[in-house]
Amino acid sequence: MSWKQKSVAVVGAAETTRMGKIPDVSVIGLHADAALNAMADAGLKPSDIDGVATAGISPVELAHYLGIKPTYADGTSVGGCSFMLHVRHAAAAINAGLATTILITHGESGRSRVGAGGFGRSPSSLMGQFEMPYGPVGPPTMFTVPVLRYLKTHGLKPEDMAPVATIQREWAALNPRASFKDPITVDDVMNADMIAWPFTKLMCCLVTDGGGALILTSAERAKDFPQKPVYVLGTGESVETPMVSQMYDFNHSTAFRISGKKAFETAGISHADVDHLMIYDAFAHLPLYGLEDLGFVKPGEAAAFIKERNTAPPSGGKPGGKLPLNTNGGGLSYMHSGMYGMYALQESVRQMRGTAAAQVPGAKISVSHGVGGMFAASGTIVFSNEAP
Amino acid sequence: MPPRMLPEPTPETRHFWDGCREGELRLQRCTSCQDSYFPPRPFCPHCGSRDVEVYKASGEGVLWSYVINQRPRPDMGTEPYAIAVVKLAEGPTMMTNIVDCPQTPEALQLDMPVKVSFSKQSDDISLPLFAPVKG
Incomplete structure (x- = not known):
C-alpha cells in the first residue's frame, strides 16, 4: 500500500434532527443541520474544520454557509455513493497533510423539493440522445432495466427479489426512526402497485427528506474526541457508465466488483471477518448484485441467501443470520432522500460505536457499500471499532 | 400529448x-x-x-432486457410501455422501444429476435425502434 488508510477515523457522525417530511427546511439547510449535529457530536466548531466535501450542492456553498475557510475541498458528485468516495478521498487527504479535520455532508429535500433542482438531462448528452427518447422516468424505470436479464441468467423469478423487502422491513421494525415499520409478506410485495414491471412499489425505495454528516481526522487525534473512534480500515471506488443500457454486463456491476475488491484488499480482511454489512438499496435487486459482486456469495446465489434468513434479524426465537444486512431498514424502509449512501455510512458508524437501534452484538467490522447513479458508480468503506 | x-x-x-x-x-x-x-x-x-x-x-438483434413502465411519461402517451434494451447482432446493446408487439411480459420474451424499424419524429430525427421478427 502506498498510503496508510488505517490512520484515519470518524470522530463525528449525525443525521438531520428530523427525517421524513421536512417541508420547512431547504436543501442547504438540511446540509447545515446535519453538519452542526455532527460537529456537536465531535465537540467541534466550524472554525475547527479545515476540509469540506459534499455532493448535490457545491463544497463552495457548504463552506461559506457554515463559515468554514478550508484548505481542502472535494466536490466529487457521482450519485448516491459520493459520500463513500468523499470518505476515501478524505482519508488520503488527511494522510497527505492537505487537511486535519474534514467534514462530509449530505442533505436532500427529496420529498418536499424545497430549494432543490430538477432531474434533467441535456438532450445532447449521451443519455439525452440514446436513452431519454425511449421514455424513462427517473430511477424506477432505469435502475431496473438490467434485472430481467439477471433473473433469466440465474433461473430466478421476480418474486425471488421480494424477501429483500420483507426482511429489511423486519430490521426497520426495530428502528424507531424508520419510515415504515409494519411487517410485510412476499404476497404484499408482489401485490403492491406495479411501478415498472417487474418492480412493485414495495421493491422501490422511499422518497423522503433528510441529511447526514461525518467528520474525519487522523487516528492519533481521534482518541481525544468524545465519541468512540470508528477507524477506516479500507476503501474502494470505481465508476462504470452514465447509461444503464451500456453496463458492461447486465448480470453484474463492474464498478461494484472493482470498488469492493479494492476495499477488502486495502483493509486486509476476508469476507468471514465482516460482522455487519450495508448495501445501498434504492431497489430490491441492489442487495443481490451487491452480495454477489462483493464476493459474499457466488453469482446467482444472493436471492436464496437472503430468503434463507442469512441477513435477517432474530425472529420468533430463531437467532439472527450470520451476515446482518441493512440493519436500519435500508432505502426500502428506513429513508431515501435521493443520495442514500450517507445513511448507509451513518448506520455503519452507529454499529461500530455500539449505538445502533438494532445493534449487532459484538460487531467489530462493518462494510458500507454504495452505488451511484443507475449502476454508474460505486464506493466501498470498511470500518472497524478496533484500532488497526 | x-x-x-x-x-x-x-x-x-x-x-x-x-x-x-x-x-x-x-x-x-x-x-x-x-x-x-x-x-x-x-x-x-x-x-x-x-x-x-x-x-x-444489420439492424438485427435480440431482446436483452426491459421494464414495463406503468406511469407513462406525458410525451409517451397514456398506456404502459416497455423501456427495452436490445443486443445487436454486432455486439453492442442499445436502449429502445419494442413496437408491433403487446407491451406485456407474455409477449415480450427475452432473447426473441427483433429487427430495427425507424420511426420518423421530425424532419431531422427518426428513432430506431425494434419489432419482433415474425415467423
Whole structure:
C-alpha cells in the first residue's frame, strides 16, 4: 500500500434532527443541520474544520454557509455513493497533510423539493440522445432495466427479489426512526402497485427528506474526541457508465466488483471477518448484485441467501443470520432522500460505536457499500471499532 | 400529448442520426481491433485507436432486457410501455422501444429476435425502434 488508510477515523457522525417530511427546511439547510449535529457530536466548531466535501450542492456553498475557510475541498458528485468516495478521498487527504479535520455532508429535500433542482438531462448528452427518447422516468424505470436479464441468467423469478423487502422491513421494525415499520409478506410485495414491471412499489425505495454528516481526522487525534473512534480500515471506488443500457454486463456491476475488491484488499480482511454489512438499496435487486459482486456469495446465489434468513434479524426465537444486512431498514424502509449512501455510512458508524437501534452484538467490522447513479458508480468503506 | 423528448445530435453522433433519418442503423467499428461499439465516439473504447469507421449494421438483434413502465411519461402517451434494451447482432446493446408487439411480459420474451424499424419524429430525427421478427 502506498498510503496508510488505517490512520484515519470518524470522530463525528449525525443525521438531520428530523427525517421524513421536512417541508420547512431547504436543501442547504438540511446540509447545515446535519453538519452542526455532527460537529456537536465531535465537540467541534466550524472554525475547527479545515476540509469540506459534499455532493448535490457545491463544497463552495457548504463552506461559506457554515463559515468554514478550508484548505481542502472535494466536490466529487457521482450519485448516491459520493459520500463513500468523499470518505476515501478524505482519508488520503488527511494522510497527505492537505487537511486535519474534514467534514462530509449530505442533505436532500427529496420529498418536499424545497430549494432543490430538477432531474434533467441535456438532450445532447449521451443519455439525452440514446436513452431519454425511449421514455424513462427517473430511477424506477432505469435502475431496473438490467434485472430481467439477471433473473433469466440465474433461473430466478421476480418474486425471488421480494424477501429483500420483507426482511429489511423486519430490521426497520426495530428502528424507531424508520419510515415504515409494519411487517410485510412476499404476497404484499408482489401485490403492491406495479411501478415498472417487474418492480412493485414495495421493491422501490422511499422518497423522503433528510441529511447526514461525518467528520474525519487522523487516528492519533481521534482518541481525544468524545465519541468512540470508528477507524477506516479500507476503501474502494470505481465508476462504470452514465447509461444503464451500456453496463458492461447486465448480470453484474463492474464498478461494484472493482470498488469492493479494492476495499477488502486495502483493509486486509476476508469476507468471514465482516460482522455487519450495508448495501445501498434504492431497489430490491441492489442487495443481490451487491452480495454477489462483493464476493459474499457466488453469482446467482444472493436471492436464496437472503430468503434463507442469512441477513435477517432474530425472529420468533430463531437467532439472527450470520451476515446482518441493512440493519436500519435500508432505502426500502428506513429513508431515501435521493443520495442514500450517507445513511448507509451513518448506520455503519452507529454499529461500530455500539449505538445502533438494532445493534449487532459484538460487531467489530462493518462494510458500507454504495452505488451511484443507475449502476454508474460505486464506493466501498470498511470500518472497524478496533484500532488497526 | 406534448412532443416526444428527442435527441440533439452532436458532431460525434451526427452520422448515427443521419443514418436513422435515411433508414440505416449505423454503427462504428475499430479498423485495428475490429470491435463494434455504441454509442458513437470518434475512437475505439476497447483499444483507444482513432482509426474507426462507420458502417451499416444489420439492424438485427435480440431482446436483452426491459421494464414495463406503468406511469407513462406525458410525451409517451397514456398506456404502459416497455423501456427495452436490445443486443445487436454486432455486439453492442442499445436502449429502445419494442413496437408491433403487446407491451406485456407474455409477449415480450427475452432473447426473441427483433429487427430495427425507424420511426420518423421530425424532419431531422427518426428513432430506431425494434419489432419482433415474425415467423
